[in-house]
Amino acid sequence: MYEEERDYREEVQKPTDSHYSSDSQSHESHQDNYSGQWHSQERQPEWETSYNRMNMSHIPPEPERTPGKKRPVMMKVAGITAAALFFGTVAGGTMFGVNTAGEYLREKYGTKEQTQASLAVVEPQTIEQDANKKQVEAIPALQMDVSSIVESAMPSVVAVTNTVVMEQRSWFGPSQRYEIPSSGSGIIVGQNNDELLIVTNNHVVEDSKELAVTFIDESSVTAAIKGTDSENDLAVIAVPIADVGSETMEKIKIATLGDSDALRVGEGVIAIGNALGYGQSVTVGYVSAKDREVRAQDATSRDLLQTDAAINPGNSGGALLNMRGEVIGINVAKYSSTEVEGMGYAIPVSKVQDIISELMNRKTRIEIEESKRGYLGIQGTNIDDVAAAAYGMPRGVYVYKIIEGGAAANSDLREKDIITKFDGQTVRSMADLQKMLTYYEGNSAVDLTVCSLENGEYRERTVAITLGYKTEAETN
Numbered sequence: 001m002y003e004e005e006r007d008y009r010e011e012v013q014k015p016t017d018s019h020y021s022s023d024s025q026s027h028e029s030h031q032d033n034y035s036g037q038w039h040s041q042e043r044q045p046e047w048e049t050s051y052n053r054m055n056m057s058h059i060p061p062e063p064e065r066t067p068g069k070k071r072p073v074m075m076k077v078a079g080i081t082a083a084a085l086f087f088g089t090v091a092g093g094t095m096f097g098v099n100t101a102g103e104y105l106r107e108k109y110g111t112k113e114q115t116q117a118s119l120a121v122v123e124p125q126t127i128e129q130d131a132n133k134k135q136v137e138a139i140p141a142l143q144m145d146v147s148s149i150v151e152s153a154m155p156s157v158v159a160v161t162n163t164v165v166m167e168q169r170s171w172f173g174p175s176q177r178y179e180i181p182s183s184g185s186g187i188i189v190g191q192n193n194d195e196l197l198i199v200t201n202n203h204v205v206e207d208s209k210e211l212a213v214t215f216i217d218e219s220s221v222t223a224a225i226k227g228t229d230s231e232n233d234l235a236v237i238a239v240p241i242a243d244v245g246s247e248t249m250e251k252i253k254i255a256t257l258g259d260s261d262a263l264r265v266g267e268g269v270i271a272i273g274n275a276l277g278y279g280q281s282v283t284v285g286y287v288s289a290k291d292r293e294v295r296a297q298d299a300t301s302r303d304l305l306q307t308d309a310a311i312n313p314g315n316s317g318g319a320l321l322n323m324r325g326e327v328i329g330i331n332v333a334k335y336s337s338t339e340v341e342g343m344g345y346a347i348p349v350s351k352v353q354d355i356i357s358e359l360m361n362r363k364t365r366i367e368i369e370e371s372k373r374g375y376l377g378i379q380g381t382n383i384d385d386v387a388a389a390a391y392g393m394p395r396g397v398y399v400y401k402i403i404e405g406g407a408a409a410n411s412d413l414r415e416k417d418i419i420t421k422f423d424g425q426t427v428r429s430m431a432d433l434q435k436m437l438t439y440y441e442g443n444s445a446v447d448l449t450v451c452s453l454e455n456g457e458y459r460e461r462t463v464a465i466t467l468g469y470k471t472e473a474e475t476n
Contacts, residue, residue, distance in 0.1 A: 146270055149325045150282050155216045156255035156327075157319050159274035160184040160200055160223070160237070162208035179209060183277035185318030186213065186237065187255050187327060190360055195226075195238040196252075197360050200317030201332055202228045202235045207431070213239050216280070219248050224366055227359030230426040231300060232352055233332055236359035255319065258326025260305065260348035263287050271309040271344070273318025273331055285309030285344075294333065294345055304345040305329045311344030320346040358424075365439035374440040374467030377406015382429045383418060394451045394458055396420040397433050407468035414452065420460075421449035442469040 164180050184204030190197040198213060205211060211223045221243045228235040241249070267287045275281045289306040307320065311331050320329030329346030349356075368374075379401040388395045397419040402408045419427060422436045423446040440446065444467045451458040 146282070146284060146323075149270060149321065149323065150272065153255070153270075153272060153319065153321055153325045153327075154280060155252045156188050157216075157272045157280060158186045158188065158198060159214040159277075159279065160186045160198075160204055160317060161212050161214065161220075161277070162205060163210040164207050183274055183314045184316045185273035185280075185314065185331070187317070187319050187330065188252060189236075189255055189257070189356060191241065191254065194241055195364065196241060196244065197226065198223070198237050198239065199330065199356050199359075200235050200237060201330065202230045202233045204317045205235045205237060206230070207435075211237065213237070214274075215244075215248050215252050217248055217251050219245060224364050226364045227362035228425055229355055229359065230428060230432075232302070232355055233300075233347065234330070234352060234355055234359065236356065236362075238364045255327045256325070257349050257353065258322050258324065258328040260328040260350040263290060263305070263322065263328060265289060268323050269307050269309055269328070270321040270323075271307070271311060271315060271318065271331055271346075272321065273311075273315030275310075275312040275314045277314050283310040288343070290348075292345070302332075302347070303351070304332065305348050307344050307346065309344055311346070315344075362424075367438050368441050372441050373470070374437055374442045374444050374446075375407060375470045376433070376437065376465070377403040377408045377468060378413070379403065380419070380430055380433070384429075394418050394420055395428055396451070397427060397430055399450075407465055411465040412463050413448065413450065413465065417450040417452050417463075418458070419448055419450050423447060424449075437467070440467055442467055 161181065161183050164182050182204075184200060186198040186200035186204075188196060189199045205225055205228070208225075211225070212220050213223045214220045221239050223237045223239045226236045226238045265287050269285055269287055271283045271285070272280060275283075285308040287305060288308050291303045292306040293301055294304050295301045305320065305328075307329075309320070311333065315331045316333070318331045319327045320331055322328045328349055330349060330352075331344070331346045333345045378399050380397040380399050383393050383395050383398050385395065387393060399408075399413065399415055399417045399419065402413065402415055419433065421427060422433060423440075425436065427433045427436065446465060446467065448463040448465055449460065450463055451460050
C-alpha cells in the first residue's frame with residue numbers, strides 16, 4: 001500500500017515547479033483539472049491523471065467491460081422461481097422426515113413420567129391473551145393406569161365377613177335377636193410369633209358372633225378380636241398363623257403405611273375393598289379435602305379425609321392408597337343421599353398409628369366358658385345420645401346399683417358413676433360391657449375409666465378392680 005503511494009508521489013513530481021506555485025491562479029488551475037477529470041470525457045495529460053487518482057482516495061478506475069449478450073428479464077424471473085420451488089420442496093421433505101423419525105423414536109424409546117402411570121395427551125388448545133398476544137398450550141388431560149399399584153397392594157387387603165347379632169324391640173312382647181351376615185374389609189398391618197394382625201373398622205366387627213377373614217387366594221380363616229376403639233371406629237383382629245396355609249402366606253404381605261399428613265388436595269388416591277361383599281374391587285379418585293369434620297349417626301365427630309373415590313358398603317376397613325401404593329387412609333364411610341355424589345371418607349392413618357399399635361399389642365379376645373368368666377357385680381343402664389344431650393352426661397353405662405359381695409363392692413367404684421371404658425376399650429352400653437366380660441376370666445385385674453359427678457361436674461378417674469365370679473344364685 002505504501003509503495004503504491006510512493007509511486008503516485010513520484011508521478012506527481014514529474015511536472016515542473018512552476019505548476020505547484022502558491023498563487024491563486026495555480027490553485028484554480030488544479031481545481032479545474034480535478035473537475036475536468038471527473039466530468040469531462042476529453043483525454044487528460046498523463047501526469048494530471050495520476051494527480052487526480054491520488055485525490056480520489058486511491059480508488060482505481062473501473063475496468064472496461066465489453067458489452068455482452070443481455071438475457072431477457074422473464075428468463076431470469078423464471079429461473080429464480082424454479083430455484084425457490086426446488087429449495088422449498090427439498091427443505092419441506094427433509095423436515096417431514098426428521099419429524100416422523102423423531103415421533104417414532106420418542107414413542108419407542110422415550111421415558112415415561114412414572115412407571116405406574118401413563119399420560120394421554122389430548123389435542124393441544126391455544127389461548128390468546130389480550131395483553132401480549134402470547135399463545136399458551138392447554139394442559140394435557142391425565143389418565144392413570146394404576147394396575148401395577150393395585151397388583152402390589154392387593155395382597156395386603158382382606159375381606160372380613162361376620163355374623164352380627166341384632167336385637168329388635170317390640171311393643172307387644174320381649175325383644176327378639178336375629179343373626180345377620182355382614183361384610184367389610186381389612187388391612188394386614190403386622191404379625192407376631194403366632195398371629196397375623198389386621199386393622200379394620202370397629203363397626204365392621206361390632207356385635208359379631210362369628211368372624212372370618214378371606215385372603216387374596218380366596219382361602220378363609222376364623223379370626224378373633226384383639227382390640228377395639230369405638231371413638232375412632234378402629235379395631236384390630238388376629239388370625240392364627242398356624243391356620244393359614246403356607247401357599248397363602250407366600251401370596252399375602254404386610255401393608256406399608258404412608259404419611260397422610262403429607263397428602264395434598266387434588267392428589268390421586270386408590271380405594272380397595274370388599275364392596276357389597278362381592279370380593280375385592282378397586283375405585284380411583286382424588287383427595288377432595290383434608291381434616292373434614294364428619295358427624296356419624298352415633299353423634300361422634302371425627303376429622304377425616306374426603307375423597308371422590310367410590311366408598312361403598314363393604315369397603316369399610318379397606319385401604320385408601322396414594323400413588324406410591326402406601327396406605328394413607330382406612331375407608332370408613334360414605335355420605336349417602338340422593339342429592340350428593342362422590343363424597344367418601346377415610347381415617348387418616350398418620351393420626352391413628354399410635355392407637356393401632358396399642359390395639360395390636362393387646363391380648364387377643366378368646367371367649368371364656370361361662371363358668372370361668374369374670375363378673376363385675378353391678379346393675380346399670382345405658383346413657384345414649386339422647387340422654388347425654390338432654391342432661392349433659394357422658395355416654396356410657398350408668399351404675400345405679402352395686403351388688404353386695406360382688407367385685408365392684410370391693411373397689412372404689414361408686415353408684416351414679418358412669419363407666420366409659422373397660423380395660424382401655426370404649427363401652428357405650430351394657431351390651432358392650434357384657435360382651436367385654438366374656439373375654440376375661442375371674443380374678444383378672446382390669447382398670448375401669450369412669451366419670452364421677454363432683455360439685456355439679458363430671459370428672460374422669462380410673463378405678464382398679466379385680467373381677468369375681470357369678471354366684472350360683474345369679475347364674476340360675
